Amino acid sequence: MPPAGASLGDWLQYAERLYAREKLALGQVAASAHDEALYLLLHTLGLPLDSPAHVLAKPLTTAERAAVETMLRRRVVDRVPAAYLTHEAWLGEHRFYVDERVIIPRSYFLEIIPQQLDGWLPDPEKVRRVADVCTGSGCLAILLAHHFPAAKVDALDLSAEALEVAEINVREHRLTRRIALYRSDVFDAVPAANYDVILSNPPYEPSAHVNAQTPEFKAEPRMAHDGGKDGLVIIRKLLQQAGARLAPQGIVLIEVGGLQAAMNREFAALEPHWLRTEDSADCVCLIHAARLQAWRR
Template identity: 45%
Template sequence: MYEQAAKELTTVRDLLRFAVSRFNEAGLSYGHGTDNAHDEAAYLILSLLKLPIDTLEPYLDARLLPSEVTTVLDAIARRALERVPVAYLTHEAWQGEFSFYVDERVLVPRSFIYELLGEPLTPWIEHPELVHRALDLCTGSGCLAIQLAHHYPDAEVDAVDISLDALEVAAINVEHYGLDEQIQLIHTDMTEGLEETYDLIVSNPPYVDEESVDELPPEYLHEPEIALGSGRDGLDATRVILAEASRLLNPKGVLLVEVGHNRDVLEAAYPALPFTWLETSSGDGFVFLLTREELVEAGL
């Protein structure tokens, strides 16, 4: 089929139709930037052809070079047959207005935490200049560390990951945004060896529980396993963060952690903690906030 397509298809419109058909036929799972076959196909094609990713219409009937058709068809095949996430095919992922280089060494960026930085945190951090030092735990591609640096330009940002592979990707993104002097990449296991204290700590740690890991669609299995699963109930990494946060936070310091669908399990495990659940584009059950004072009062 793909050999015939290479001979017959000549325009962006042709490739878009072909891709949507193949994606629907394959029953793909989405969630790495789009939620349907058409948007996924349009983004993949526009990105690979180096066209504006938000402008499809003017290019629909543009005739392509045979080499361009081959490039796009190869990517369509990998997406449909191998179930490779589109971000790994384009080596790009977007989080808000920021784009990041990604490959299979890191999780595809999709944290809700970026929506909460800056103005949404003003009830707890009145002015950006009050953040002198910030920490991004489990930084992966460095996406949250870079967005921390954007919202808090006076802050020194430490970005931590246990994966040297992930830190290599983070270094590419930090250099791309010219933030080498503001962001320090640190190779360690969670908080091990960290001696600084911080005004703001954020983390999008592994949080998928054991049962859910076994049920993940094939797309997610292309991502690093270490960045997904976190023990039987998905809270192993979060427990480490909660145990260490009061030591790492300055007075009036703030902790933001994403926990996926684990809100009920987390609240049952820590009944003394007054979690504040912040509103995101997908609801208010995914990211919690705690202050250092709240952690100390709860005995942590």
């Protein structure tokens, strides 16, 4: 452990060594141990996340040292995900409250909503009705409400606990008039509507993969990950229900993780189009209302 009077930079190096030694899982808050540990230390010390590099030279007081030690113990020994320690997660410039009731936000829709969505819509300014299926913390419903300022967003989740967190976030983003939350198994309990956009980041991991997850990912609600035996259970239900709820020019977008090949096989008739993502994962598919409506007949 760094000696008394050690600087923030010394603690950062120490934290990075712990992350490597204990093989902590990454990917929930940041992709590298350096970025996650720096985030955790700055947050613990109440310093801005965009602090200049010279803060690393700052020696820690006795109280700060104790706070950092506690935080690192919770992360390294108890394997608590960083976002559950800080009770926040960031998608771009947007901050969301999180705790163990919801999966930590980290969706490809963060890049797709601002960069690609409008190109698939006849008139993005006329988007009035949007649905976020499997909303969790409400993060994507909130990104959608910001992106389509004239739209009403229906956000649904089967987990009552997740919806409690979504309610906090909708309130903090001052969107209670535009986002309606529903407790529902996919669309079962949501009033009929003609959506311009239905978007979903559903649970899509095959159950066996979920059983083998690291402690950090197991700390997230299982129902946020578990897509049934082949991962497709919720996606199937969503596609069966979506056609009846889309406007004629509407679209469905679904993030599917590693299920691209399985989707292409099972839903070839729907002609899923795979959107490019910066890391080439290309795991978000877009399906047109016309394809879904013809498929259901």
